[in-house]
Amino acid sequence: MRRMVFDEDSKIARKVQRGDRQAFEALLVKFERPVFSFIYHFFQDRALSEDLTQETFLRAYRFIDSFRPKERFSTWLFSIAKNICIDELRRLRKGRTVDIEAVDPDILVSDGRRGDDPQLASILAQQGEILRQVLTRLPEKYRTSIILFYFNELSYEEIAAVMRISLSNTKILLFRGKRMLLDLYRDESGGDV
8 A cells, every 4th residue: 555645845755765865965955944944043053053953964864764754744854853952952951051042023023923913013023132032931842832833934733743742732832932922021121012
C-alpha cells in the first residue's frame, strides 16, 4: 500500500529518506532562513542562532527516517528547532540569562489576524523596548507559540503540530500568552493599555 504524501516538501523528504542528498540540499535552501529566523527570535544572538540552525538541520538529516510523509515537513522541522531552543534555554539558564532584543513590536500588533485596538498597536509600537523585555519573561511555551504565530506565521494547526498539543490547547495557549504579554507590559510600563 502506497503512503500518502502531504505536500511537495514531504515528497522531497521521502527522497532524502531514500538517500538522496541533493534533495536534502533543496530542503536546506528552502528552510534555512525561516528556521534561523525562528531561532533568532528566541536568542537575538546571530552566532548562536546560526549554530542552532545548523544543529537543527544536522538532527533533521540524522533522524530523517522518523519523518512521516503524512505530516508537513515544515512542522516536523520546526518541532526539531523548538526542542533545540528549549534545550539551549535550559542550558543558558544555568549559566546566564537569555535576552531577546530587537523584537519588532509592529509584527505583534499589525498582523491582520488580530483585531486589537489601533491605539493599543500605537502604544506597543512606541514602547518596543518594554515589549522586548516582557517577551523574554514569558514562560517558554507561551513565548514559543507567540513567536511561531507572529514571526513565523504558522497557523493554529501547524503550531499544534510543532508543539505536540491539541488545536484547542494551541488557541488557549496563544490567548493566555497574549494576555500575559499584555499584563506584563502593563506592569512594566506602569500604565493601562
